[in-house]
Amino acid sequence: MGALEVKNNRIPQVVAVAKYFATHSLSIGYQGSTGSDAYSNGLTVAANAAIQEFGGGDVGERAFLRTTFEAYREEVVAAFARELGRAFELKQSGAQALANVGKELVALVHRRIESAEQWAEPGGGGGQLLIDTRKLIDSVSWAIRKGGEIVEEGVA
Numbered sequence: 001m002g003a004l005e006v007k008n009n010r011i012p013q014v015v016a017v018a019k020y021f022a023t024h025s026l027s028i029g030y031q032g033s034t035g036s037d038a039y040s041n042g043l044t045v046a047a048n049a050a051i052q053e054f055g056g057g058d059v060g061e062r063a064f065l066r067t068t069f070e071a072y073r074e075e076v077v078a079a080f081a082r083e084l085g086r087a088f089e090l091k092q093s094g095a096q097a098l099a100n101v102g103k104e105l106v107a108l109v110h111r112r113i114e115s116a117e118q119w120a121e122p123g124g125g126g127g128q129l130l131i132d133t134r135k136l137i138d139s140v141s142w143a144i145r146k147g148g149e150i151v152e153e154g155v156a
Contacts (some may be wrong), residue, residue, distance in 0.1 A: 011092060016088050018092030025145045028105045029065060034139040040120040045139045052136065067141075068105075069111040079104045093146060095152060102142025103156060109140045 029035070035046035055061035070075055079101045087097035114137065143153040 006013050013090055014088060017090070017094050018121055021084065021087075024094065024098065026098045026102055026105075026150070027143045027145060028102065028109065028140070030139055031141055031143050034141045034153075037135070037139060039135065045119060045135060048136060049139070063115065064107060064113045071112060072108045073104070075108060076105060077080060079115045098144045098156065099142070099152065102154065106140050106142050106154075106156060113137050113140075 004123035028072055030046040035044065035049070037045045039045070039048065049065075051057070051059050052062045070128075083092075083097040083100045086092050087094050126151070138155065141153055141155045143150045144153065
């Protein structure tokens with residue numbers, strides 16, 4: 001990795017970026033407004049996603065969030081390095097950096113789910129067919145959090 005060069009007494013701005021990253025985090029999953037959305041049977045998207053991810057009842061595990069970050073580890077690290085680097089170079093805000101990473105990681109989750117045919121097959125998901133309504137896929141979101149509370153969120 002290259003070195004960060006601070007020019008023209010921009011140290012206070014760089015410190016402000018560091019403070020932002022110290023107090024904010026990025027989460028990817030089924031959360032906020034998309035996670036609380038419900039199916040016609042009353043089950044929320046977040047509850048359905050937890051059942052799919054970890055298994056439950058007669059539904060076998062279909063770990064798509066965890067496996068995304070394992071399968072695309074290099075892309076995840078590269079996205080953080082690139083976007084946080086741009087923030088420290090003062091080319092974008094910390095919020096913009098986290099939002100850009102979030103959008104990229106949501107796209108990776110979409111790619112992982114859509115390319116994993118075995119999750120739709122009986123037996124690949126504990127013998128029960130995964131019905132693709134697009135609701136589960138389209139509800140994957142990113143959220144910037146401060147103190148655990150969502151301050152900004154998006155799906156793409």
